[in-house]
Amino acid sequence: MKNQWIEFYKGVVTVKAYGKGIERFINSLTRDKIHIWNVRSHGTSAITFQMNLRDAKKIRKYARDSECKLEFQQREGIPFLAIRMLRNSGFLIGAFLFLVVITLLSNMVWGIEIKGANPATEYKIQKELEAMGVKTGKLQFFIDNVEAIQKGLTNNVKEITWVGVELKGTTYHLQVVEKNEPEKIEALGPQHLVAKKKAIIENMFVEEGQPVVSIHDRVVPGQLLVSGLVGKEEEPEVVSAKGEVFGETWYKSTVTLPINSTFQVFNGNEKEKHYLEIGSWKIPIWGFGKIEFKEHEKEENKKSLRFLSWNLPLSYQNETFRERQTITRTYTNKEAVEVAKEMARQDIKSLLDDNAKIKGEKVLHQSADNGKVTLSIHFQIIENIAQGQPFTQGDAE
């Protein structure tokens, strides 16, 4: 007996035959090696049997020869299942599309929540985000990772000191800390202006108060510059002295600069590799071959696909290898001195207010030994030396 399963794969039909010569019909079938099985009789002149789908087309001829009528009843097996599946393929396609759409929607940005910013800053942040491509309706796949967004925002929006970006599902949560520029306290109480440091007065802009020093005067810290008492000496009027007193001050700065210095720089050569990661299985899709850089830095960027609230074990990974090079920079003595001077200037400026100016500089000492240049520079600076000093009525009398 043949294996029923193999027949099932090829397709099985149940045939009903009726008429006078059914025995003759069966005999002629068997003679021609057409395989039939499960022959059952129904009444006197009708039988049913099962046969191969492939043989089914041939039996009409035998039926005609033996005066039998045929009726095909059941169709079973893979070929018929396939036809049915094809007919119902709409359902399959629909189910598949549904999954695709859900996956697509799960990977979109659905909301951006900004907390801790006032409306003006919020608007600026929104603009900046839009410029970076973070918008509702965008696919997360094409958006930079959270760290990059955070960095971009902190760099480009001046009003914020820090921003925390978090991606929760399909929503970006931004926690903003704004720069709170302290409001200038209007010193309304009575005050004098006194010198902050040792200086020679260069210029004075007194808005209110009685100046007690004049240009080219030499002052020491704490010395009264502008008095808050105006009017006659017997009955003075108390005001809040205001104004700017620019004096020449002196700073000394010592800078040491090595003549030879080594740096690690990227020389622009890079190689990218792309992978598709399924579970823990990494399939390279682009960028093959070995990395031939002697020294390199690797940057990994992984983007995983989400489905509703789950992360699918399917992700795209991008690896960038950048070649690193060690560069030795050598200054000549002259260059080194120039660079050192510039460094000293920057150094001084960082200590001073914005409106301070460098009036003059003088190299006091210069030496080059052990591969280092050491400079001592004396700076003359013009800066505001006035400082408010409140006083009470009692003090003044």
Add this chain to the structure above:
Amino acid sequence: MAKKWGTVLRSWMTKNMELPQDVMMDLPRITMIGQIHIYIENHRGLLSFSDKEIRLLLKQGQLLVKGKAFVIKTIMPEEIMLEGKIDQVTYLPD
């Protein structure tokens, strides 16, 4: 006369050379498993079939099987396998 000589020769050969008789003499070989299965080799075709009775043509004579609920499990040019409840197996002369 010639046909008779042939039969005699074959019968003699099977007796003396210990050859299986069904092969030599075109006799049916019938295997039965209890009442439920009957397996007949060397038949010469189906004469009639119903669920209570099956008649097969043999080289000499006919074979009649009676019973209930007959189903032909397989049928091949010289073999037939029958399933059901077999009550009797009868040889009928020509």
